[in-house]
Amino acid sequence: MARFALRCFALATVLGLGACAAPSPYDYSAFKRDRPVSMLVLPPLNESPDVAATYGVLSQVTLPLAEAGYYVVPVALMDETFRQNGLNNAAEIQDVSAQKLREIFGADAAVYIKVKKYGSSYAVVSSETRVTIEARIVDLRSGDLLWQGSATASSSEAQGSNQGGLLGLLVQAIVSQIASSATDASFKYAGLASQRLLYARKNGILYGPRSPNYQKD
């Protein structure tokens, strides 16, 4: 009788945790040592053929970082400041020294994003819109690499697929919000990819000081 109960419990545990299971743990020692309070997201490098990629992503990265508890330097103002200093493209901007970035923007860490895929591809039977982005977060004070990762969102994912309880629920809510205001398909998936990339989650970034979950992870 006790063994049956134990087996039921074990099964329930496995089933329950399956949705939240994580890959091998990330080494957060630099992140926990440096604990940045603010993030400067630089204009993303674009390796896709769609010129809309840089701003499609840049305009949607503030949300996950802010909700994770960080102050995010206003992206449009930042872009304007770079322009007025003669820097118009992401490659030049991502080359600016940490010291200069900190001097002007006062942020603790910079987020360097690269868009690997952005856009729709059309095959005979189906079409797919896909956005893939990578990011590195570097502390502007110490030079430490705090975190790096990548994420993808695509129209070929099954509708209502289980993306893992918490993140899945949030993402679903956002999709309906974005869908109503998006002007192109890639924009919607750029939003999803940005959230998957930069929300505080298992192996994702840690919570920041403005989050009620700060230092609980």
Add this chain to the structure above:
Amino acid sequence: MRAGIVALAVIAILAGCAQAPKRLYYWEGFQAQLYEHFKGDVSGPEQQLLVLEEQSQKARAANAASPPGFQAHLALLCLLAGRDDEARTHLEAEKANFPESSQYMDFLLKRMSQGKP
């Protein structure tokens, strides 16, 4: 008794995994308006200001906070629309809401007072 233990275990696990946390900020159309600004081909700063000022009022009515960069973005739009005094007010508001922004906000305010764009 057995079923009770299993049920409790399942509920405990699912509760931990399935809660969607309340949002810290009121986002609505903010990011879509950022994109509109960057694209610069449909609406201009005046139009974007109208949309965002309305959103700001809705946030206040809902007792919700506007996100980091929201006031600062209003400042940029005001600058583009030639409403410099309002721009200054919005930059100060960003600083008040988010002291982490002080260095950059002071940099911008200084440039404004020096007559630089």
